[in-house]
Amino acid sequence: MDAVFVYYQRRRLRRPRIMRDRSNPLDFMNDVDLHCKFRFVRADILSIIALIHDVINYENQRGLALSSSLQVLIALRFYATGGFQDVIGELVGVTQVTVSRTLRRVTNALYQQVGSFIRMPTQVMANIQKTKFFAVAGIPNIFACVDGTQ
Structure with missing residues (x-):
């Protein structure tokens, strides 16, 4: 009976919330670094963001939703390198699961626009x-x- 009580006591303890630094690379990287990391120049990245912003913008219950610019940068980094999702997440301070969800969201949004650009x-x-x-x-x-x- 005591083991069950201890188990429930541990479950009730709240873990402290981890606030990660989600600096936007568009704010601190120069144009050369942006092109090296994401394979696009700043103007093209901004036009991609504007193109799919309404589709990928979301709100979650905790108020920690990723901005559309960070979502696009995560996807572009993955497309440019094909790297591991956890490594890509470290660039902007998100988890591997968040990178995976973001890739699906951004890829689907871009796929909806494919007819406008590829013929x-x-x-x-x-x-x-x-x-x-x-x-x-x-x-x-x-x-x-x-x-x-x-």
Whole structure:
């Protein structure tokens, strides 16, 4: 009976709330550092934030919701590095679970906008691009590439 009492007493004890430093990298990083860490320049990051702000902005019951800018930066860092989520979270002071939820939220918001930015070419345009790629690199049947770096 005493063990049960001790168990419930321990459960009732509240853990102290941990307040992490959630500094926004947009506030203290220069443009070169932003591009190195997130692979986008400041103006492009701000336009992405403006594009999906209404979709990813949320409030939670504890008043500790991440700003839309931090959410976008977390996602961009993951996309740029493919790193571990807990390491990415350390950059802005959040947990791995928060990074995971943020990635899902931002990725879904960006996916909703994909039709505005990515279009497949018509057959005529694809043939023109194939000819141009072949002239440059000698590789047949290529009509597009991503980023151009290997």
